[in-house]
Amino acid sequence: MKVAVISFEYEGNTFSLTRAGRGEFERRLLAFDGDVLTRTAGRALAVTAGCEVLAAAGIGILPIVAAHGGSGGAVEDGFFDEILAHVERRLREAGPLDGVFLALHGAMVCESHDDPEGELLELVRGIVGPDAPIASSLDLHANVTPRMVGNADILVGYETYPHDDVYATGERAARLLVRALRREISPRLAIRRINGFVPVIGGATAEGPMAEVRAMAREMERAGEALCVSYFPVQPWLDIPDIGICGLAVTDGDPGAAELAATRIVTAMWNRRRDFYLPHHTAREAVQDAAALPGPVLLSDSPDCVGGGSSGDLTQVLAALAELAPDLDSAVLIVDPAAVAAAGAAGVGARLTLDIGAGKDRRFGGPVRLEVQVEHLGDGRFSYDGGPMAGPSGNMGPCAVLRHKGIRILAATHPTYDYGDEQFRSVGIDWRQLHIAVFKNPMNFRNLLRPDTTWIGVSGAGPTAPRLEDLEWHRKPRPFWPLDDFETTPFLDS
Ligand SMILES: [Zn+2]
Known part of the structure; x- marks a missing residue:
């Protein structure tokens, strides 16, 4: 068996004036093909975990790219196009593949793309076809979109904030991928989003509302409601139209159960939205x-x-x-x-x-x-x-x-x-x-x-x-929480 490995991680912020091109990625991590393995070996990255899990399972790896650019304003279109062109060329050269492992942040924005990860996953799916499972790890602050979900089989978000489980998340995603490759499971992925943001400051997973959401996700997995439940309070500094807090679930062959689990976890976050506010000072x-x-x-x-x-x-x-x-x-x-x-x-x-x-x-x-x-x-x-x-x-x-x-x-x-x-x-x-x-x-x-x-x-x-109320929003259409209040839960995509 052979699985392609792609990592392309960047957290966008549309309120930032900075731009990220090749130089910003080179300063952190930018490696192609065989260099991917040497540059990521022994590190705490999700892509490192993915490669180690696949290798331990005796699965061949086709390393394509590892790119980490940190966080900032939009990624330059030219650099994004360069990475996608490389991915496309290497996937086409490789011939039939059994699956793809990706490590993505999930909240990238480019100068003229609001959903770059959706575009990347769609490209990958278009080349490897519908039967090769595609799995990715995501940051807890990913802006997960229906386009991403429509072109992946397994998506797993970090559990903790501060993020100290990046490697562990790569492992979780890769282990599910290995089970899917062996046809032990038939992953069904569902997304449910709500039209709002919660302040990052109140999002620690060791205490407060997110500790409860985290415990609930693990309990749902233990109870067999899903193989994997993820929650995304979302990178909130993205003034783009298609965004909101998100729940994701992967089940074994049961799309209805996945939808139910995703709905339960995102609703749990929404119900606690007021608890994310902490006292602040000038x-x-x-x-x-x-x-x-x-x-x-x-x-x-x-x-x-x-x-x-x-x-x-x-x-x-x-x-x-x-x-x-x-x-x-x-x-x-x-x-x-x-x-x-x-x-x-x-x-x-x-x-x-x-x-x-x-x-x-x-x-x-x-x-x-x-x-x-x-x-x-x-x-x-x-x-x-x-x-x-x-x-x-x-x-x-x-x-x-x-x-x-x-x-x-x-x-x-x-x-x-x-x-x-x-x-x-x-x-x-x-x-x-x-x-x-x-x-x-x-x-x-x-x-x-x-x-x-x-x-x-x-x-x-x-x-x-x-306080998200302190920013000027132009592209995200009103109403949305917390700028506006709602009488009923404002689900997106429904
Ligand atoms: Zn994050």
Whole structure:
């Protein structure tokens, strides 16, 4: 038996001004054909798990592509076309295949495609035919569409957020694929969607509404309602027409049961939608509150989450620190290639005045002018302790630590995904020794929390604004939750 392996992962954000082309993928992961196996071996990726499960089952692998571009604005059409052309060429050259394993994020957008994964799966199905099972792992924040479901047999979403089961999800999808290849099961896949979003900030799967949804999905599987039940609170920063929170189920030969299970799980999420809201503060309120508390206080700068697609150069929190608490020991990361270059030219120890931040995105506040001293210069390479990118893959490009009174500004050339505090530690900043530490994410900072850690959530406008009501929506037609309320459950596709 021979199975093709394709991974093409990217989380889109239509409120972000950034664009992702070949360079953004090359900086993280871009491998073709035989290089796919060597570049992904031993990693915590879903594609690694897929290859290992298939190999252990004695199934031949045709590696085609492994591409991971992180998160940001639209993927450039030219790069998307390049990947699809490569997939098409390799699948056609291969001749008859027994199945296909994919690792997708599920919430990619391109400059002129709202459903790139649907397009990719349709292409694959068109070549391998209706009888070769197609399985894919998906991120918990996938925007699963009927087109994706119509061109796949098995789709499995992550169980956890923060995401620490990327590899395990690849395993689950690949194991079901192996059973389908051996004709032990006949997978039937169903999707059910509801016309709304829930805030990411309240979506932790260890507590609150998503912990209940997660437990329910596992219970449904144990009770035999489905082989696999997945829930998708969806990447909410996508202003596209066809999107909503989603439930998915795979059953053995029973499409009616799959539909019922998908409906049950998405309804469970919808019924808890109000529980996803957490208390939030403006940047100024958060800094004032943090200054009044004993440190260390962790600020979650949700509106500028790089892992959710923001540019990492928003300045609301830096501006509030400089104005309200400049003498307290604090640290904040800002993407600013120009500041890094200026610091590099001046050298360690030099003093200079810089306009910091807001180089890419000035819609939510301008740069902050500060007199700083260059404390450290580095190449920006670091190692992730865990999560999907675990290992020495971190690369924020040349970086500089700039000191303004008590504030340490870690200026980076490229935006990078936050897992824990790896970026700060790589330049010698121990946030637990500070009064205030700013992390640009609404969720992964939880990886750092100890029982006694105080944290404050920052709200406000930005490409990853925690309150979806704070964004301007143009393409998603009204009404939709939470901008509008509904008397009955607003199912999509019904
Ligand atoms: Zn996610």
